[in-house]
Amino acid sequence: MTLRFGVVGTGAIGREHIQRITNTLSGGEVVAVTDINQESARNVVHQFQLNANVYPDDKSLIADTSVDAILVTSWGPAHQATVLAAIEAGKYVFCEKPLATTAEGALSIVEAEVKHGRRLVQVGFMRRYDRGYVKLKEAIDSHEFGAPLMLHCAHRNPEVGEQYTLEMAVNDTLIHEIDVLHWLVNDDYTSIRAIFPRKTKYALSHMQDPQIFILETVGGIVITVEVFVNCKYGYDIQCEVVCEEGTMRLPEVPSIISRKDAKLSTEVLTDWKQRFIDAYDNEIQDFIDAIRKTGQPQGPTAWDGYIAAVTSDAGIRSQQTLEKEPIQLCNKPDFYNH
Amino acid sequence: MTLRFGVVGTGAIGREHIQRITNTLSGGEVVAVTDINQESARNVVHQFQLNANVYPDDKSLIADTSVDAILVTSWGPAHQATVLAAIEAGKYVFCEKPLATTAEGALSIVEAEVKHGRRLVQVGFMRRYDRGYVKLKEAIDSHEFGAPLMLHCAHRNPEVGEQYTLEMAVNDTLIHEIDVLHWLVNDDYTSIRAIFPRKTKYALSHMQDPQIFILETVGGIVITVEVFVNCKYGYDIQCEVVCEEGTMRLPEVPSIISRKDAKLSTEVLTDWKQRFIDAYDNEIQDFIDAIRKTGQPQGPTAWDGYIAAVTSDAGIRSQQTLEKEPIQLCNKPDFYNH
Amino acid sequence: MTLRFGVVGTGAIGREHIQRITNTLSGGEVVAVTDINQESARNVVHQFQLNANVYPDDKSLIADTSVDAILVTSWGPAHQATVLAAIEAGKYVFCEKPLATTAEGALSIVEAEVKHGRRLVQVGFMRRYDRGYVKLKEAIDSHEFGAPLMLHCAHRNPEVGEQYTLEMAVNDTLIHEIDVLHWLVNDDYTSIRAIFPRKTKYALSHMQDPQIFILETVGGIVITVEVFVNCKYGYDIQCEVVCEEGTMRLPEVPSIISRKDAKLSTEVLTDWKQRFIDAYDNEIQDFIDAIRKTGQPQGPTAWDGYIAAVTSDAGIRSQQTLEKEPIQLCNKPDFYNH
Amino acid sequence: MTLRFGVVGTGAIGREHIQRITNTLSGGEVVAVTDINQESARNVVHQFQLNANVYPDDKSLIADTSVDAILVTSWGPAHQATVLAAIEAGKYVFCEKPLATTAEGALSIVEAEVKHGRRLVQVGFMRRYDRGYVKLKEAIDSHEFGAPLMLHCAHRNPEVGEQYTLEMAVNDTLIHEIDVLHWLVNDDYTSIRAIFPRKTKYALSHMQDPQIFILETVGGIVITVEVFVNCKYGYDIQCEVVCEEGTMRLPEVPSIISRKDAKLSTEVLTDWKQRFIDAYDNEIQDFIDAIRKTGQPQGPTAWDGYIAAVTSDAGIRSQQTLEKEPIQLCNKPDFYNH
Ligand SMILES: [Mg+2]
Ligand SMILES: [Mg+2]
């Protein structure tokens, strides 16, 4: 029983997911596609030799009874409506971040899913499927290191273009830490504060880069995250968890170890796509497998998407005030505790 | 166009490959199985919910016109006959090591394939699909480090059981280095010598453990390989390539980095299956993809299986003589140079 | 020409310095000692077989014309008076931290030294003599990595006793980072803020542990320092400098690299004395050498002692307010710019 | 009570030792010097402002009653006669390698010392004073890792000049491993074999480079040593000890850890002097301290010098034969077992 996908949005990320469902993963098939650019949608069918219908819009694609699951890879502001329509039709949804561009929007999806009565939605926070983070979580959950007290993280990109804005540092960059860190320590955020260090000479004039964010949780954990998007040297994701009995860090990306020109060195990635390439495969494979085995996805939920939206909003407020901004979630539906 | 596998041998390795073809990889399907234990074959069909015929023997399975490729995971001594029959039928073959238990047997397969006129056979030397070895090879082939002069390698297992024999140290353990190292440096072996260090107290009385093997190549590269199968501490594969401009080593297996109890540490694997788990996936996926795209497998060839057989024979002779034993290959068919 | 030391305070640190001057270093000699416990002073002379006079107090020791330099290793509150008396007598002073227990006291020493017209005082901030920090500073000063933007530091002790107080986390622990970090980046602090994460279960009830301090500089550098004095796993000092072109970290303490029991590990120190043992030797040797060669010490100055005092005061205020507390220095005498 | 040195040979190594005795170490003083180039001897006195007599030859220097210990840093072929004369005079000797240029010569020194009845001689094998080797030895001697079975070592220099000969690869380079490794495992060598890999393009035409040496011990330990003196990338000394319960390696030389230009790297030394700079200090300090405390040196003995001579001879024979050459020592005088 193959999981049949309808893809909404055939841009770069959409094509990558189509590629992995078609040529790398097991148990899934793309049977329908749509894009506001219809030619793009048709080209994708041809490019990947799909046996798939091309639809004029998300509504008609969702209505196709041969479609089991909607893969939402459209423009961010369009996500919310497509996800709500899919839930309305009782279809599974894998939605790339953001689930919605506002906290209210994300909450409306949570409410629709709760009303539906069964999990349908998974949000594309792929880091939870990275082996390093998975091992960190296993170690934390084993209690072998005692309770986590602090996290020291860094999210570094070699460079960003002119279109990159101050808000994107939160919505597109920090967002990955926002999701993965509360999952890692199984706790909820209470506040976030932005701090602006000296600007690198490589930052464009409209941008503050680097930035430091300090998140605190209900349990008192303090999290420092450096966001540095013109760090020049590579794409580098760091996470150190300081616990009562010891500390743990993400593994370095494996690389051959060379001795040359008076240096002992390993490689640092420069292309972000390489860093989580297995995680992208794993998140979609898990979506397929979980639905085939249990009838529900088991990855990041709509509630996680809501947490990300609320926390991002607070982060952006703090970029303006440089004050500690509270993060207040509404009550978590019991639905998401199972 | 799915590649349809007939599996000969449904023991442990057979089941693992069936599992990955069925649930992990893309583009393959198991449509026929056989085993000398027919109940084992039937159980596998049930266990993996295969839509597959159960055959009484390899001949009848090979004759099934719905079978495109034969996966040989039977007992080693049975491999040669199955592979020859598959070639006779013009079918693709993925054969676990050894290709044959004698150099003559391996050579007969080479000759059959050459006569057939097109590559059909891939041997299950999975290390060539390990990311670490692949990166080593890319670095060597880039000439950035100059010519390779020496390799220092270690193959360590935490322990082996009573059934493990002196010959198995060559045929089952060293065999992986034998295959991957000549591929790595693109050279042929000329001799091998065994050296027996002090025995570990953990070696059973009939065994010599550890052992050191010194291989030399046509190009003059000297390779030292430590084989230590009761090293206790873990499963550990090391390979350092010393070149004219610098050295390169295999990456360590990625693991979280912890500080605890006055130690800064990472984990060493103890289960050999974990070490090359991705490589096993990759070798079969590549077999499927290459056949689908080009009509031929592109992995380790029957000729590579022949090299392994000749080199193993010399290694076992040296275990008896402790002398430098020559390794003489017959002329390489031009067929394998493309 | 040997530098002849008079030692004020023959407790643990005093004895260690006497030991190194007498048995390890070159060019110094202890010729006079005093301690409020006269028997301790006499015992030290005997223990190290010194050819030294025992004095009843610092005044009479300073007056001894055979004494070139005063080594101040008495109780902290006594430092200021001894240092001022030594300056008054025109003698060199090596004073262990703190130079004075108040900013005003430190400033009075600065003023006395300026009035004297020539450098006499060195403060015992030994980290500047640690090879790791020295190499970090060389790399920063080389401009090869561009300007420093952020520092991420940790100061971890395995445990502290009941006598350890909240203020000591600043005055005795953070003080080392306070001194070494402004020297490292050649900048002055403008503010400090304390953050209190979840308490470790190993913290005594009167203590907050761990703590995070955020320092900012005139040049905009943001420094995060984790102070964690019951971290259990070891004594561990970390410092990462994030610059415009790349990052640099302190080396790990060298240790044999072992593979055992499924771990690849190096040792983490548990005894803080081992961590900077070479630095302690180097700071006193440099004090001796600089005076012998140039007539002045060249290590951490009285002004550096004043900076430490002012910054510590602000740090302690922030432990109470958890607000960003300003750090305001009086004008730096030109005297210290050479 | 200062140890008063007479230095025989004021070339580069002699000056370095004079420098450390005079300006770095404690408890030693240079009171006499000689050199076949008398002007060199006089210059050294001036350069280091020594209060020392200049003698026309080693005999007259040894005769000076104010001289306690002879430091032999002359041309290698001259060592034996000076050491014998010093023993004859009952004076301590610190002799740079080689103790003698022939095994017979070394043995004559052993016999003279035994006849004298008390240890006088220490040979300048400084590696035993390197912290890394010391820690390896402590770990081996603790039996925590079980018995050592194999050692894998490398001795790499960035390059050598035209004057470097095949024999020097043994006498000047391998010699350090020859001494330190038998001390490390507390065992004696029984044979050595040279293997010649493919030559690096950087080797001069008269030279074989790299070379591999295989040493075996009475206890069955097998030692592989790569000697590679034009490795280009740096000066790098590696030693891995494979034991029954695990393995241990020398630490890497500590260096700041940088991330820059897509590399995570540490520095590899290029100047061999930097590698063992602390060990050179420690060996002389220990020579001084041991004599002052116990009346005898406790470092590498004349017997160790003899072992080095016999083993080097066998190594050079194997460079000619490429066969396993036996290493036969005469009976060890009981004198050296204490
Ligand atoms: Mg995603
Ligand atoms: Mg295989």
Ligand SMILES: [Mg+2]
């Ligand atoms: Mg100090």
Ligand SMILES: [Mg+2]
């Ligand atoms: Mg020496």
